[in-house]
Amino acid sequence: MGKNKKGLTLIYTGNGKGKTTAALGIALRSTGRGMKAKIYQFIKSPERTYGEKIALQKLGVEMVQLGIGFTWTKTPEEHREALRKAWPIARDAVMSGEYDVVILDELNNALSIDKFPIDDVLPKEEVLAMIRNKPEHVHLVITGRNALPEVRELADLVSVIEPEKHYYEDGVDAVKGLEF
Numbered sequence: 001m002g003k004n005k006k007g008l009t010l011i012y013t014g015n016g017k018g019k020t021t022a023a024l025g026i027a028l029r030s031t032g033r034g035m036k037a038k039i040y041q042f043i044k045s046p047e048r049t050y051g052e053k054i055a056l057q058k059l060g061v062e063m064v065q066l067g068i069g070f071t072w073t074k075t076p077e078e079h080r081e082a083l084r085k086a087w088p089i090a091r092d093a094v095m096s097g098e099y100d101v102v103i104l105d106e107l108n109n110a111l112s113i114d115k116f117p118i119d120d121v122l123p124k125e126e127v128l129a130m131i132r133n134k135p136e137h138v139h140l141v142i143t144g145r146n147a148l149p150e151v152r153e154l155a156d157l158v159s160v161i162e163p164e165k166h167y168y169e170d171g172v173d174a175v176k177g178l179e180f
Contacts, residue, residue, distance in 0.1 A: 009154060011155040016161035016164075027061055040090040051176070066086035079116070094134050101140075107144055109146065
């Protein structure tokens with residue numbers, strides 16, 4: 001397999017807006033090239049509607065919300081249970097080789113939770129092993145703040161998105177079509 005045929009691992013991290021949007025651009029581009037993409041979100045809940053999910057469905061790209069919302073909206077045990085269920089689903093999708101592109105949105109956020117224990121339900125070592133051992137053709141995209149140093153080290157690309165200015169600072173709430 002030539003150097004351009006190897007599946008790559010891309011990380012989009014940082015405190016700025018645009019990490020998920022960058023990953024969605026990869027899903028859009030790869031789908032346009034006849035590749036099969038799948039997206040899993042580790043924090044967002046299936047109880048809410050997201051504009052990107054509606055658009056991706058029209059393109060035949062499945063986006064699955066595996067989370068239960070922001071960490072401050074539920075109990076630690078509720079989040080732990082969601083992560084316990086989410087991890088094998090996402091890992092198995094990557095390892096199946098069925099997809100050309102798998103996006104694990106917000107996985108960095110989940111891995112960096114420190115308000116309650118998560119390593120027994122989302123084991124860092126298993127995540128690192130998945131990155132190391134994924135099928136050779138699979139492009140893996142991982143998003144979210146606080147990417148762990150070990151995850152960054154294994155990546156082929158790390159883009160850190162940092163804010164310079166944001167309309168939230170001026171009191172503007174989340175905007176339909178921009179944030180959701």
